[in-house]
Every structure is written in C-alpha cells, then in structure tokens.
Amino acid sequence: MPIQCRPRRSDGSFRMQFCAAPILLILCLLASGCSGTNARPVTEAERQALERTAAGSPLLQAGEKIRVTVYGEPSLSGDYQIDPSGFVSLPLAGTIKAAGLSQQQLEQDLALKFSSGYLKNPKITVSVTEFRPFYIVGEVEKPGAYPFTGGLTVLSAIAIAGGTTYRANQSNVLIQHPGENSMRTYDLSAPIPILPGDIIQIPRRYI
Secondary structure, three states, X not given: OOEOOOEEEEOOEEEEOOOHHHHHHHHHHHOOOOOOOOOEEOOHHHHHHHHHXXXXXXXXXXXXXXXXXXXXXXXOXXXXXXXXXXXXXXXXXXXXXXXXXXXHHHHHHHHHHHHOOOOOOOOEEEEEEXXXXXXXXXXXXXXXXXXXXXXXXXXXXXXXXXXXXXOEOOOEEEEEOOOOOOOEEEXXXXXOEOOXXXXXXXXXXXO
C-alpha cells in the first residue's frame, strides 16, 4: 500500500514524518513544467556504481528507524529514529550524526562515544528496522510512496505500483537517487536496482 505522511509521536511530542521534500518533488514531476524529458542518460560506470551500492548496505538516511544493540546494556539498547537533520539521540551517547554513514561506521562512532568514560570495550550493532520509502510517479496505475525492501528493482517497483499504464514508455525510466539534485535516464534493457528514498518516474511514450 502507498505510504501516507501523518503526524507521529516521537519522544513525547508530535512530529511530521520525514517526507515533505520528496512530496514537493513528486508534485513538481506531476506538473506540466517538470516532465524530466531533459534528464541526462547515465553512463555505464554510473550504472555499475549503482549496482555495487545496492549490493552493499545502504547508507543511513534521515527519517529511517534504526535498532541499536549495546551488548550487556539493555537500558542503552532500543529503537531510534534519525531526525530530519540526520542526527539520532541516544542515552549517554547524546546526539550523533547518523545520516550518510554506513551501519558499521555508526557502530564505530557509537563505540567511541560510549567508551569515553561510560563503558569499557562496548560491543554495538546497528540495524535498520524501517528504511525510507521509494516514490514512483508518472505512468503507473498507483503512483505514490511504498516501503523499501532489499533487492528491489525498477520492474518490481512498477509491479508494486500496479503496473504501467498503456501510455508508458517501455524503454526508459527516470530516477533520482538520494543526494542527487536531478533525475537521470536509465535504459530498461537491464535490471535497475533501486535504493531507499529513490524517486522513480515512468515517462509517457511518444505517440
């Protein structure tokens, strides 16, 4: 089912789910002036880099939920949400940057924080319990935001969104990955992995 933005209670106060920026971009894509027809085609090197990124652990992003386990310290272990500015707040460790780091990098940073006078040789694991959704717009039956799971490709994302309309371009797709400021064109002749937070636009074919 498509994901909807709704107020969520976090740390005793209401906070809007982190989705304003993607929604604004989606509205732009749906407008006549932002069709994405001038998107730059990706190079083979960029496509290979995307495949390597998808094969590994995605970098943490704002809005995601993580589980931090500090072995032997149940009071410090728990589920936490990365705030819109990319930080996460934990007991004793305080506020620490999380977005843009791998899970392993955050584990190392937390170990340094906890070992600075609190714990001796802490063992910490970080896992993602809720990724940012991916967004799909354009010529699909059910455009919107959908939960991300590992191993998704553009074709599986299209299937989740109910398939393409009869007007859809069957050769190319436009994608904007997190951290990029514009969409790029991908050839559908080979599988295209998607990442958490990706915005996918299925363009209309020329008639």
